Amino acid sequence: MASENTVSNTEQSQHSPELRIVLIGGRELHGKPSRRSATGNTILGKNVFDTSTRTAQSVAGQQEVHGRQVTVVDTPGWWWHYPRENTPLLDQLEIKNSVYLCPPEPHAFLLVIPFGSVFPEIFKKSLEEHLQLFHKTVFDHTIVLFSASTPCSHERLNKYISKWAALRWLLQQCGNRNHVLDVQNRLDSTQVITLFRKIEDMVAKNGGRKYKVDRATEETxxxxxxxxxxxxxxxxxxxxxxxxxxxxxxxxxxxxxxxxxxxxxxxxxxxxxxxxxxxxxxxxxxxxxxxxxxxxxxxxxxxxxxxxxxxxxxxxxxxxxxxxxxxxxxxxxxxxxxxxxxxxxxxxxxxxxxxxxxxxxxxxxxxxxxxxxxxxxxxxxxxxxxxxxxxxxxxxxxxxxxxxxxxxxxxxxxxxxxxxxxxxxxxxxxxxxxxxxxxxxxxxxxxxxxDLGRAEQLEARKQAQEQMAQRNMQRVQRQKRVLRELFRGEAQSLNDMRIVLVGRTESGKSMAGNRIIFAELFQTSLMKKEFQVQRRTTACEKHQKNVAGIDLTVVESPGWVVTNETANAPDWLQSEVLRSVSMCAPGPHAFLFVISISTRFTKKDKEAIEELLMPLKERVWRHCMVLFTWGDWLGDRSIEEHIVSEGEALRWLVDKCGSRYHVISSHRFGDGFPVIALFQKIIDMVTQNRGRHFTTEEKQKKQQKPVLPWLARKSTLTEEEWNRREEQLIKRMLKAIAVDPEEPTKPSMTKMGSFDGTFVPSMSGDISSEVGSVHWSHGACAKVSEWLSQRIGSSDITSGFGSMGSSASYVExxxxxxxxxxxxxxxxxxxxxxxxxxxxxxxxxxxxxxxxxxxxx
Known part of the structure; x- marks a missing residue:
């Protein structure tokens, strides 16, 4: 207590008689309450601001604190994840009005950030847009205040700041001015006095100049x-x-x-x-x-x-x-x-x-x-x-x-x-x-x-789609069992797995890549077409990681943009897809066509895929699979219902990929099973391809001795020709099975998990963000690692097909x-x-x- 009194007595001879402070900041989408009001109460030393309700109107509180007449203005918060256009105009005007509530002008803005919270790149973009509500000199008068609920050491603070590039940028804009305030400990007056010192030092370094209130504020x-x-x-x-x-x-x-x-x-x-x-x-x-x-x-x-x-x-x-x-x-x-x-x-x-x-x-x-x-x-x-x-x-x-x-x-x-x-x-x-x-x-x-006629049409269409989806599900299960028998004991042993992701913009390629590789390496965006200035991926991006001794390589190719007129797949995009093959030499095991379930797959998308893959020839389709993202959007529907209802374009793609498809939820971080199931399907596809990966190089046509003597009298066939005939035979057999009636067996399926309802993601790679890095589950990664080490080299083929949707047909x-x-x-x-x-x-x-x-x- 003696030391605190000494500090206070010293301050009384040097400090400014009055301080005017404006609290600003955003809100997180995960239900965490804002700490701005609590911060204001801690500074004033009394409960002036209501922390139980949202601050919808800028409000000022005054109190004599440590020999100073202190005015604190609490303001409405914006969503950290949103651009300014998503913030109601009423809130924007109230934020601008805050400087008018502490005349003649504020000494300082305190940008309140909960200590330990995420601060990805998208927060930076949101902050830049919202600070445009103030004069361009606002950073010169701003201190970053980390609001904490427990004591925070310098080591913890530095470690936290080092995690987030956007946070380091923010501190640089503010001249590295920051302060940590424990809002749960009002008895520690030193932390408030130290904050006042930092504000006074900032004003002194600004030559005594305070934030200028312009005419626009009065218009507000x-x-x-x-x-x-x-x-x-x-x-x-x-x-x-x-x-x-x-x-x-x-x-x-x-x-x-x-x-x-x-x-x-x-x-x-x-x-x-x-x-x-x-x-x-x-x-x-x-x-x-x-x-x-x-x-x-x-x-x-x-x-x-x-x-x-x-x-x-x-x-x-x-x-x-x-x-x-x-x-x-x-x-x-x-x-x-x-x-x-x-x-x-x-x-x-x-x-x-x-x-x-x-x-x-x-x-x-x-x-x-x-x-x-x-x-x-x-x-x-x-x-x-x-x-x-x-x-x-x-x-x-x-x-x-x-x-x-x-x-x-x-x-x-x-x-x-x-x-x-x-x-x-x-x-x-x-x-x-x-x-x-x-x-x-x-x-x-x-x-x-x-409309009675329209109602009858809708009902008939729903029933027809449900029946077709059920038939397709049964067909896929029958084909799965046949392939299991055909390739029993022939599973390929893989020391590495090389994957290329292909899809339109905002389909979820980046997020899917991070799920597959179990690291936040691909730059992703949490928003969907929100910010006006977006980073468009124009080149392939490659990342690698070793999991359980298996080298995983994932290459994301740029996405095409679908407009009302056409699916834009320019020549440079075709070249990048070609380059993706060389980036995972000697060649990829799988091409995954990434499709968001929440967005319609159109004929234009189909045309874009056909155009992009044309240089890779017809044989590329042996290595292709459809990867549906945003499985949460299915709810209690099966993926088969979605495929049937979307129409001819999507059904064509699934058929072209040999009915190989999989569903993942891009926000289900705690469960490794969807990734394990995807890996198994890729291994099954590689097994069906006799262990071959895709390559653009023409292999030397190797002579193969006929198994049966009578074939010696026929023209000698190359290995490639034998493989081609074998694949044709399998296709004809599967086609015959597809029309063969059989009692369905219960498919192995799980209902997709769901994600934060207030979280509105875009799974594109247009805007960088590290937000997911704090969510990756070590348990899920360990589950995948255990499976890879035990199964990837020795398992029999289980399924090249199937879904992750609900299998039951729905009746309201x-x-x-x-x-x-x-x-x-x-x-x-x-x-x-x-x-x-x-x-x-x-x-x-x-x-x-x-x-x-x-x-x-």
């Missing part, structure tokens, strides 16, 4: 005021509109006893969580990753109303309709058919945790075109993640975004905010249902009627029993209707009802 304040005024006007208009709708009750229109709701929206919009909040029970699966790959139905009784809620698969949040897989489009359109004769309301779910920008609007508008134009008159915009608003109103958010204005006006100014964190609050659900009933009154009780079933929960007893009519929905197919129910409308019950 005016914008915020304007948004507030317009928000008040919109709220008043909505309330007037609601009163007019309620007045229609006097005309004899009573709300139905049973409401049918269909939820549509982008992936990661918290759609399934919203369904659970509405039904007030856990009906729809909510987990990290994609849990809704097929339409699901839930029933319940809430606020004296019987409800049927349909959850549909979400589209990728910024992906065009053209790039959405055929299976997803089919399921989204089919959602309207599951509550005949049609839903009373469509809930269009939009998350508030990020900006609704141009790409989001385009994706939403295009996917809503899957329905009839009349859908908009039956749609309510359901804003989720209401906690993100903080002290702001949803009207302010709408008025600050012209695209949101377009959306709510497209829906007749009908919108509602749901906070899924407050699932026990029935009032927010009751108000939503009241708004739905008011819309029904405005629509004179009409529902969104499903409604849970009738779940509608009775606790003391809630549904009305008899509701129970009868649900029973009918469960036992009669939706299309059949539509046909039975004909075109009759049901306005009330």
């Amino acid at each position: 304040v005016e914008k915020l005021k304007a948004f507030g005024n317009r928000a008040a006007n919109r709220f008043a208009q909505v309330q007037t509109q609601r009163m007019e709708f309620k007045a229609l009750t006097e005309g004899g229109l009573t709300p139905p006893a049973h409401l049918r709701l269909v939820m549509v929206g982008a992936q990661w919009s918290a759609k399934s969580s919203a369904g659970n909040t509405i039904l007030r029970k856990h009906t729809f699966a909510v987990d990290y990753g994609r849990t809704t790959s097929r339409c699901k139905i839930g029933h319940g009784t809430v606020a004296q109303r019987q409800l049927t809620v349909v959850d549909s698969p979400g589209w990728f949040y910024n992906q065009s309709l053209q790039d959405t897989s055929e299976m997803d489009k089919l399921e989204i359109e089919y959602s309207m058919c599951l509550c005949p004769p049609g839903p009373h309301a469509v809930l269009l779910v939009v998350g508030l945790s990020s900006a609704f920008n141009a790409s989001n609007q385009r994706a939403l508008e295009e996917h809503m075109s899957l329905f009839k134009d009349e859908v908009w008159s039956h749609t309510v915009v359901l804003f989720t993640r209401g906690d993100w608003l903080g002290v702001k109103t949803v009207e302010e958010r709408i008025e600050s975004n012209r695209r949101l204005q377009w959306l709510v006006e497209k829906c007749g100014n009908r919108y509602h905010v749901l906070d899924n964190q407050k699932g026990g609050d029935e009032n927010q659900v009751t108000e939503l249902l009241e708004k739905v009933e008011e819309m029904l009154k405005a629509n004179r009780g009409s529902v969104y009627e499903v 079933k409604m849970d009738v029993l779940s509608i009775v929960e606790g003391n809630l007893q549904p009305a008899d009519r509701f129970a009868q209707e649900i029973s009918m929905l469960d036992t009669v197919h939706p299309t059949k129910a539509l046909m039975d009802r004909g075109t009759q409308r049901r306005n009330s019950f």
Whole structure:
């Protein structure tokens, strides 16, 4: 204590009488709370800022601390993984407004980074864009503050900084000014005093100059005021509109006893969580990753109303309709058919945790075109993640975004905010249902009627695809068993494995390469078409690693870009694919065509692959396999269903590769099995190729003595010709087996794991990132190492085929029993209707009802 007093007394004679500080920084996507507010409380020595809720508005706190009058401004955080265009304009303006809250200007910006957190290259890009909200001299007034929850030594700090190149860059921009603050230890006043010293030293080195507040800051304040005024006007208009709708009750229109709701929206919009909040029970699966790959139905009784809620698969949040897989489009359109004769309301779910920008609007508008134009008159915009608003109103958010204005006006100014964190609050659900009933009154009780013919077509298509997928699965299993017998005991012994990755941009090549080699060596991006300036891979990239005595070599070739006109595969790209062969001399064992399940494989992709492989001749296909990435997107569907539904182009590629395919999840770091299964399939393919790897060199045609004497009288055949005839014989045999009826055996398959639901990755190699390096599981790598050491040289062939998807064919079933929960007893009519929905197919129910409308019950 004596030493602390000595420091304080010395400081009182030298320190500045006043310090003005602005806290800035981002938020991680993994659910970790921001430490900026806690940092501000530690500096001020008291709880000024609320750490339990998100800071949505810049707020200032003042306190006398160690003889100084200290002002600290806490600001909203941006997502570290996102560019600035994904940050809501309201948040951007509040961040800019922060310097106005500590007049005349701040002495310092403290860029708060949780100690020990990841800091990949993509964080640097996000930081650069967000700091453009301030004057270009902001780095001259910034100190990097590492917020810690435990004491941190200089050795630990240096080791942490050395891991991240982007962090070293940041410190260099800030003149290597940094400080560590233990926010859990407020009793240690020395750490705060030392921070104040560093701020004063920085101001002195700047010649006493403080950060300059320019005219743009004052304009920011005016914008915020304007948004507030317009928000008040919109709220008043909505309330007037609601009163007019309620007045229609006097005309004899009573709300139905049973409401049918269909939820549509982008992936990661918290759609399934919203369904659970509405039904007030856990009906729809909510987990990290994609849990809704097929339409699901839930029933319940809430606020004296019987409800049927349909959850549909979400589209990728910024992906065009053209790039959405055929299976997803089919399921989204089919959602309207599951509550005949049609839903009373469509809930269009939009998350508030990020900006609704141009790409989001385009994706939403295009996917809503899957329905009839009349859908908009039956749609309510359901804003989720209401906690993100903080002290702001949803009207302010709408008025600050012209695209949101377009959306709510497209829906007749009908919108509602749901906070899924407050699932026990029935009032927010009751108000939503009241708004739905008011819309029904405005629509004179009409529902969104499903086209009967179209519904029947969708159902027939779904059934046909499921049956075809099941047949294909059985065929592949039969072929697998035959090949197992043909090559029993002939497995090749490999001391190395050489792989070439081929695929379009953002297909997952880099991430797949890292999974295969069990190291973060290929540069990857966590985003999908997010940053405007992207690093395009224009040359092959090669990495090697020894695992369990086996030398693994992986070469990633550049990807082609698919546009509306063509798949761009220029001459230089063809040359790079040729070069990839020489980079893994004497030749690759496998070419893996990397295809993302979340994106449609088009005819243009097929043409690009054909063009790229043309110089390698037809024999290259003996060494090819399809590697599907982003297996999480399958959900409970099998990969065979995906292949069938995608159409002719993908089926052609799979057939061209001899029905060899595999699925991996690029974010399942803790399980080595998917990689082991991939290695086994590559070994099986090498075995089928008699141990030969691919080469572009023409081998000397070696004479081979005929096995049977009578063949001596025939023309002498080369080894290459014998091999060719053998392959033709195998192909003819497999083709014959494919049409031979046989009882299916249960395939060895596992359901894909899922990944962080708030994590929106792009598996392209366009932007460098080391973020995955901290996630690689040593246990998974050890599992692969053990398998390689025991199996790679001695195993019999097990399978050159198969999938990692779910094998069961899916039949949507409604849970009738779940509608009775606790003391809630549904009305008899509701129970009868649900029973009918469960036992009669939706299309059949539509046909039975004909075109009759049901306005009330």
